Amino acid sequence: MPSADEVKSRIETGIPGAAAEVQTYDEVHFDVVVRADAFQGLSRVKQHRLVMDIFAGELGGAIHALALKTEVPT
């Protein structure tokens, strides 16, 4: 089971320049907020896909649920 820190560092490695805040109480459900310049000009679906692609194959498995919010830094 991934820790919150592990999820955070995988997002920040996967999306250069991203800053992620990750909370989890059980290491299965994660609340994640990601800010990244890379989201600029993308639809929300595309922003979420950038993040979810990092965990492809694990969602529904080791990561039971990822509640995701994406933001473009202001």
Add this chain to the structure above:
Amino acid sequence: MSDNEIRTLIAQAIEENDTILFMKGSPDAPACGFSARTVAMLQQLETPFAAVDILPDPRIRQELSAISSWPTIPQLFHKGELVGGCDIVTEMYENGELGEALGAPKQAGPEAAPAGAAGAQQAAPLGIENRLS
């Protein structure tokens, strides 16, 4: 029915319905909190939508996710494009973008998203729940 036929039916349903929600259960009886919440937001905006229950056959979900490259349920589509799942729909509802994006009669927001459950008395405007089973 083959996997390919299921995929074709899903693609057709997405194309033929302006607003369509793939969910667990039906709008009257959602089988998951995220689906219930999404239905409640659409009903709050008084926007008509078709609904497809993905539970009767696991291949519906499999083929839907293959089409949309989106892993979770529910999935809301408008004019052939994936709008998002529950998180995105909630965020758009709360900042008032959802009604605009769907061309809904009520634009609602900014306000907290309805919790779901109680708000689901209305029948699905288009009863295609069983089409894919």
